[in-house]
Structures are given as structure tokens and as C-alpha cells.
Amino acid sequence: xxxxxxxxxxxxxxxxxxxxxxxxxxxxxxxxxxxxxxxxxxxxxxxxxxxxxxxxxxxxxxxxxxxxxxxxxxxxxxxxxxxxxxxxxxxxxxxxxxxxxxxxxxxxxxxxxx
Amino acid sequence: xxxxxxxxxxxxxxxxxxxxxxxxxxxxxxxxxxxxxxxxxxxxxxxxxxxxxxxxxxxxxxxxxxxxxxxxxxxxxxxxxxxxxxxxxxxxxxxxxxxxxxxxxxxxxxxxxxxxxx
Numbered sequence: 131x132x133x134x135x136x137x138x139x140x141x142x143x144x145x146x147x148x149x150x151x152x153x154x155x156x157x158x159x160x161x162x163x164x165x166x167x168x169x170x171x172x173x174x175x176x177x178x179x180x181x182x183x184x185x186x187x188x189x190x191x192x193x194x195x196x197x198x199x200x201x202x203x204x205x206x207x208x209x210x211x212x213x214x215x216x217x218x219x220x221x222x223x224x225x226x227x228x229x230x231x232x233x234x235x236x237x238x239x240x241x242x243x244x
Numbered sequence: 245x246x247x248x249x250x251x252x253x254x255x256x257x258x259x260x261x262x263x264x265x266x267x268x269x270x271x272x273x274x275x276x277x278x279x280x281x282x283x284x285x286x287x288x289x290x291x292x293x294x295x296x297x298x299x300x301x302x303x304x305x306x307x308x309x310x311x312x313x314x315x316x317x318x319x320x321x322x323x324x325x326x327x328x329x330x331x332x333x334x335x336x337x338x339x340x341x342x343x344x345x346x347x348x349x350x351x352x353x354x355x356x357x358x359x360x361x362x
Contacts, residue, residue: 163349172248172335172352173289186349219287223350230277230296231339233350235289 134236155224250353267336278319283333
């Protein structure tokens with residue numbers, strides 16, 4: 131049983147550069163979520179998709195952030211013109227539509243902006 | 245607005261003892277789901293247990309059980325016979341609404357760092 135995978139696991143970039151992260155959900159899951167976690171805090175919701183439709187975006191998701199899920203499979207999260215405040219762990223989760231709708235998380239991508 | 249409160253920043257427990265991690269929540273939605281996740285130092289969030297607001301019985305999964313007190317809006321995680329490998333951050337989270345109606349975000353608490361001493 132293949133879980134949620136994320137790539138890369140670690141990313142170090144310089145301020146002002148663009149970065150893109152990828153998430154591959156569990157194959158039968160139609161829902162996909164992105165969260166951001168800073169040190170010592172719980173994850174904070176960024177956005178989610180049901181199939182290919184992006185249904186909600188958090189106010190945390192500034193116009194420098196964009197997420198896509200073409201064809202309802204993998205998803206990408208792009209951050210343009212990175213800032214030091216973007217340094218965090220970016221977590222992806224997926225779930226299957228149902229009563230519990232349990233979200234299963236990937237290993238995360240740790241972003242460091244220098 | 246939904247809110248999750250975990251009041252214990254850190255807990256220290258002797259191996260083989262039982263431990264209770266506290267979680268209180270606030271929501272105006274009569275239908276919601278409560279989740280507990282474990283986050284080891286590696287960073288991955290591991291799902292432990294789920295409790296639905298309409299579930300009549302407390303959820304159990306192996307050594308994990310959820311003490312659900314709806315009137316008090318609490319959903320405490322109980323770990324029986326703790327092991328060294330239980331040392332990690334533990335997060336309580338809530339989802340408003342039933343999952344069948346549409347994808348819903350999770351709102352997380354601040355977490356509790358559990359340390360199991362040998």
C-alpha cells in the first residue's frame with residue numbers, strides 16, 4: 131500500500147527565487163490538502179482539492195502561492211519570490227470521500243529560505 | 245470559528261504507564277470529526293484514531309483510546325502501556341461537517357510533546 135509521497139523532502143533556496151513542490155496522493159483518494167507547519171506549531175491549512183477542483187484557499191495563501199492538481203492526480207504547490215517567512219514544513223495529505231474522510235499525510239517538504 | 249486547545253505543552257511518563265493527553269474543542273456545528281495524529285522527530289504526521297460527533301461509543305485502536313465527553317467538548321487521547329517509541333508530538337485536530345458533504349480542512353491544536361522515560 132503506497133502512502134502519500136512528497137518531493138523534494140528538503141529544499142534550500144535564496145530569497146526571491148521560485149520553488150515548486152510535488153505531492154502524489156494515495157491512488158484511490160480524490161481529495162488532496164496542503165498545510166504549512168512552522169516550528170513548535172500545529173499544521174495550518176493552505177488549500178484543498180476535490181478531484182481537480184480547488185475548493186478553498188486560506189488567507190495564508192498569498193498571491194505568491196499557487197497550487198494545481200491537473201487531472202485530479204498529483205498536485206504542485208509553487209511559491210514565487212520566496213521570503214524568509216516562507217521557511218516551514220509543507221505537508222500534503224489526501225483522503226477518500228466518506229464519513230470519516232481521514233486525512234493521511236506525506237513526509238513533508240522542509241523549505242529553508244536564506 | 246472552530247478551535248482546538250491542547251493545554252499540556254509537554255508530558256513526561258515512565259515506560260509501561262498509561263498517559264492521557266488533553267484536548268478540548270469548540271464548534272457550533274453539530275456534526276464534526278475529531279482526530280489524533282502522532283508526529284515523530286522525522287516530521288511525518290501519523291493518523292492514530294478518529295471519533296465522530298454522533299458516535300455512541302468511544303473510539304479504540306489498539307493501545308489508543310479516545311475519551312470523548314461531548315458535553316464538555318473534550319476528546320482526550322489515552323495511551324495504555326506506553327513504550328519508548330511513543331515519544332513524539334501529538335496533535336488533536338477537528339473537521340467540521342461530515343466528510344461526505346465535501347472536503348473539509350482540519351484545524352489543529354498546538355500539540356503536546358510526550359516523552360517516555362525508561
